[in-house]
Amino acid sequence: MAPVFMVENVNAGYGDVVIVHGVSVKVDEGEIVAVVGPNGSGKSTLLKSILGFAKLFAGSIFYQGKDITGMASDRAVSMGIGYVPQVNNVFPNLTISENLDMGAYHRKGRASVKAGLKEIFEMFPELEVRENALAGNLSGGERQMLAIARAMMAQPKVLLLDEPLASLSPKPVSVILSKLRKIKEAGTAIIIVEQSVKKALSVSSRGYVLVQGTCAMEGEASSLFAEESSKQRYLGLEAKGY
Amino acid sequence: MEEALLKIREVSKHFGGLYAVNEVDLDIEEGGIWGLVGPNGSGKTTLFNTILGLYKPDHGAIYFNGKCISNLAPHDIYGQGVVNAFQLPRLFNQMSVLDNMLVAARGHQGDKCLYSLFWRKSWQAQEEGLIEEALDILKLVDLGKCTFSLAGELSGGQRKLLEVGRGLMAKPRLLLLDEPAAGINPALGKSIFQKLKDFSCNGTTFFIVEHRLEILFEFANWVYVMNRGRMVAQGEPHDVVNSPAFYEAYLGEE
Numbered sequence: 081m082a083p084v085f086m087v088e089n090v091n092a093g094y095g096d097v098v099i100v101h102g103v104s105v106k107v108d109e110g111e112i113v114a115v116v117g118p119n120g121s122g123k124s125t126l127l128k129s130i131l132g133f134a135k136l137f138a139g140s141i142f143y144q145g146k147d148i149t150g151m152a153s154d155r156a157v158s159m160g161i162g163y164v165p166q167v168n169n170v171f172p173n174l175t176i177s178e179n180l181d182m183g184a185y186h187r188k189g190r191a192s193v194k195a196g197l198k199e200i201f202e203m204f205p206e207l208e209v210r211e212n213a214l215a216g217n218l219s220g221g222e223r224q225m226l227a228i229a230r231a232m233m234a235q236p237k238v239l240l241l242d243e244p245l246a247s248l249s250p251k252p253v254s255v256i257l258s259k260l261r262k263i264k265e266a267g268t269a270i271i272i273v274e275q276s277v278k279k280a281l282s283v284s285s286r287g288y289v290l291v292q293g294t295c296a297m298e299g300e301a302s303s304l305f306a307e308e309s310s311k312q313r314y315l316g317l318e319a320k321g322y
Numbered sequence: 323m324e325e326a327l328l329k330i331r332e333v334s335k336h337f338g339g340l341y342a343v344n345e346v347d348l349d350i351e352e353g354g355i356w357g358l359v360g361p362n363g364s365g366k367t368t369l370f371n372t373i374l375g376l377y378k379p380d381h382g383a384i385y386f387n388g389k390c391i392s393n394l395a396p397h398d399i400y401g402q403g404v405v406n407a408f409q410l411p412r413l414f415n416q417m418s419v420l421d422n423m424l425v426a427a428r429g430h431q432g433d434k435c436l437y438s439l440f441w442r443k444s445w446q447a448q449e450e451g452l453i454e455e456a457l458d459i460l461k462l463v464d465l466g467k468c469t470f471s472l473a474g475e476l477s478g479g480q481r482k483l484l485e486v487g488r489g490l491m492a493k494p495r496l497l498l499l500d501e502p503a504a505g506i507n508p509a510l511g512k513s514i515f516q517k518l519k520d521f522s523c524n525g526t527t528f529f530i531v532e533h534r535l536e537i538l539f540e541f542a543n544w545v546y547v548m549n550r551g552r553m554v555a556q557g558e559p560h561d562v563v564n565s566p567a568f569y570e571a572y573l574g575e576e
Contacts, residue, residue: 118361
């Protein structure tokens with residue numbers, strides 16, 4: 081079975097600077113994969129390059145077997161690729177339901193939007209009870225939930241999440257993780273970029289470890305950090321022989 | 323036991339309900355390179371800013387050279403010899419690289435009214451000496467060729483180097499560096515650390531936040547590890563690398 085989404089040998093960065101070197105990541109239907117790595121390892125740049133927010137110097141992007149390299153971000157979203165940036169991911173001056181409406185931009189007809197809203201509220205009942213609250217007044221966890229829900233309104237087949245757990249306290253983290261499991265069970269594949277390595281791997285079947293822009297390790301999530309040396313490699317300390 | 327150069331006792335700093343620094347204790351003895359590491363948001367920069375007087379601690383005390391500096395203004399702390407180089411360089415873009423260096427020197431005689439009016443020879447001699455020192459430091463940080471360029475014309479990496487150079491120019495007793503190797507190629511990053519190590523032999527003490535652990539751990543004498551505002555591990559690099567708390571800080575909990 082071909083993966084639902086795949087990036088192959090991607091070189092990406094900003095201006096003339098290449099930050100990501102030859103990275104390949106794939107995700108199958110209904111699977112969660114984690115891309116983890118320390119600060120500055122190129123995780124966010126990799127995601128941004130998929131949607132054209134960072135420069136893609138080389139490599140290819142495939143969605144449902146089709147080469148979509150260089151596709152405009154709005155077309156990618158309408159095809160079924162959802163993206164949740166790390167920050168500025170909601171409209172703070174709009175209410176929860178207005179934010180969700182914005183996520184349904186590509187859906188045709190009011191009935192479809194309404195049906196989508198119903199589905200989303202079933203998955204995120206916490207948002208329904210506060211649907212008229214301004215997004216800017218939400219807590220960090222609620223805001224992150226809204227950002228994910230907004231992306232889900234576009235009915236993506238694959239969801240790209242940039243550090244959804246950053247700066248959240250333990251309770252909202254476990255809520256977000258349980259939502260990701262539900263999204264996966266509903267059939268959407270997820271690529272989650274995270275620095276909270278163990279948390280991200282706990283919901284993922286596979287993981288990729290980026291270190292200084294290259295993929296240093298990949299494998300089953302449960303065994304990725306089983307060996308002590310892999311932890312040192314994650315922090316770039318392996319060659320020092322501690 | 324020798325009195326620590328910098329002594330931090332039970333220092334906390336919170337912003338609303340968030341404890342960015344939570345009951346931190348720390349000792350830095352004179353000389354050598356001391357590291358401070360931890361994941362994003364662990365409180366490293368807040369701790370630096372608290373040492374520098376940019377934030378007042380909500381609790382606890384900071385002693386430098388035996389004297390409490392917790393309530394001193396930043397410029398007074400600078401005057402004591404605690405100097406920093408910011409993570410994002412804050413240069414005078416319209417001034418030359420050399421002038422940026424000269425501004426950073428402490429104790430300019432020409433700053434004082436009487437000196438500037440009546441002891442011209444004295445402050446001129448001091449300035450000439452400072453220029454010599456600045457040129458030496460610029461060579462050290464590989465900016466010799468840019469001495470007369472405007473700071474605003476430097477590349478990102480060069481700006482970083484100038485920020486480090488300015489820190490050295492103040493002849494600090496304790497120099498706090500926030501990510502000196504970030505945005506610089508690995509070979510140059512390593513050579514900067516080697517030079518800092520050489521400087522530390524002359525009595526300057528360095529306290530460095532750095533995400534490039536492989537470089538920091540090669541040169542640091544002692545490393546402190548922060549996670550969620552607390553100091554969770556400390557020791558020689560070899561011991562820190564084998565500490566579970568160090569990995570828990572970076573990999574998180576399940």
